Amino acid sequence: MSKNAVRIKDIAAKANVSVGTVDRVLHNRGRVAEDVRQKVLLMMQELEYEPNMIARTLGSNRTYQLAAVQPSHTLDPYWQAPWEGINKAARELQQYGVTLRVYPYDMSRVDSFREQMELATQAQPDGIVIAPLFYRESLPFFERWQHAKIPYVLFNTYITEINPLSYVGQDSYQSGFLAGKLLQFGQTQPGTYLIAHIAEDIANSVHVTQKEQGFRDYFAQLPASQTAGITVRSIDLPYPTEPAFAGRLTGLLAQNQPVRGIFVSTSRAYAIAPYLQPYAAAIRLVGYDLLEENIHYLQEGTIDFLINQNPKEQGYYGLYALADQLIFKKEVPPLKYLPLDIIAKENLHYYVEK
């Protein structure tokens, strides 16, 4: 052991009290005379006491029930990754007495969300990680948790006006900005750049709005010499399976001013890719996330870049934020932005491996 490990016992000796007393001031359990308290506190500072977390978790038989609320990973492929990240963290934290319960909801049904949130709340966990895709429906639960002093961590979707322990995720605005660069970079011809929202309820999704803002701001900040003849448009598309989808899309592509690039604001770039194949490299396509379908079109060349939001890491660090707070008593940053990885065909395999 690091030779100079200061123990609770050392403080007790130096302060002429018992280890029980030191323990009480250490955890503010009360029942200790003020003057004694001060003396112990002083000794702790002098000796630079650092609690031994190993011994602490071994000694206390405390367990921590953590809850995770996210869209079902069996219903939507994107949510597989966060689910894995959360479970990976849970396995690592098992030896610290952590048990995890996941509450998956159907992201196409608000009532499913509310139902799972209610279940998670009823279980009275010691902490909650949540991807709050439904804005309005989330708020009342946050209030209840705040009142019950249950720490909760947001991931994937940021919601202002509330005070989570932490938010773990990507900076949507910056990712939109970056998408703009990837579409326009090296292109000199005039034409149209599209941002496509596929089956999104934009009004209820801060997320997508921020991406669009970033995307538009990229073009706005370009020098005038480069923006001449360039149009930026946003389009709303229905679910890819709807009959209207194909018609709407091909209509857009057949317009007078040629389309130079399309930025898909969600992970559904694969739905657009087949329609771009006839245009070969003439229309750039940038989207999000390493779904199997996206990977396919990236390798094939129709999708030029994918922006990876590190979904697995989002889940992983989300749960760890709770552990840092509850178990390790570390300071938890209120905001943890994960890097936006730019993935091209050539560096793809690094990401699919892990």
Place this chain on the structure above:
Amino acid sequence: MSKNAVRIKDIAAKANVSVGTVDRVLHNRGRVAEDVRQKVLLMMQELEYEPNMIARTLGSNRTYQLAAVQPSHTLDPYWQAPWEGINKAARELQQYGVTLRVYPYDMSRVDSFREQMELATQAQPDGIVIAPLFYRESLPFFERWQHAKIPYVLFNTYITEINPLSYVGQDSYQSGFLAGKLLQFGQTQPGTYLIAHIAEDIANSVHVTQKEQGFRDYFAQLPASQTAGITVRSIDLPYPTEPAFAGRLTGLLAQNQPVRGIFVSTSRAYAIAPYLQPYAAAIRLVGYDLLEENIHYLQEGTIDFLINQNPKEQGYYGLYALADQLIFKKEVPPLKYLPLDIIAKENLHYYVEK
């Protein structure tokens, strides 16, 4: 605690022996009858015993002296990051009894390398992480370590023909390939693409050779329609401070066939950037690593992309590989490629923050 945690005591009871005996078979300490040994082993399997690492490290007062050998972070800015990563890991591992000693060498002096390697070896550490920039001079030490059964982990620079516990770093070939894409992407005009080696002893550096190979292969795999009129050349430049440097470089830029892009094979893109400023965006520049000088030119626009080799993570995971082997008895993958992050002005701030 996970209620059904099987303890050494449970095995002892089920096998009708004492915990001492179980401990002996668990660690192959010998001094135990073969039939008893088999019985205990069987019980362990039946109960699916998983050792409690927390209790183990608390009980054993073992300490682990680890050594790190890398170029001095005060002499070359690149090595600041790995140094930080190693130290971060060391801090986290402190409570597991890990102490770290760093042996920095002057990367411009072979004798300094040999000297520090000798010191590290003399200290008889329990494990070593090393960035072996000097190929030939490393080999004899690896042999000594192998003989002394000291596990060692390579990072940053891969050396074949030896058997380290693990290599942590980037895939040089792929990064060269990727650099090719970033230079050529979206460019249609004919011209020259350069790969510049600045003050590199290429013969003794597998590293750089692999980068060049990847770079050339990128252009080789392009469809013929895109490679017409394209030349790929490699150039060796002296130290940026040498008088010959500027002359050589400006001579290259003034040639008949216009230069479309330059790929700098090391972290010294900043040395070339000033000479490209007159050409504005006409010549793309791609390099490695987030050094302060590189960041400056990236923000300013002269450098288009930087490939980040995750140097901090290299150090961090390098040390952790040793800990996983020695302390946590986890399986250590022989190869851990870190992602090649593509960094543009727009996503820069994620990387400088962390």
Place this chain on the structure above:
DNA sequence: TTGTACGCGTTATCAA
């Protein structure tokens, strides 16, 4: 308000 003693799961020592 304070101190004592035992338990957490494992390692390590020493006696049998």
Place this chain on the structure above:
DNA sequence: TTGATAACGCGTACAA
């Protein structure tokens, strides 16, 4: 070749 038993540092009843 075995089995008790005291550490490891801390939490926590319970007694004083």
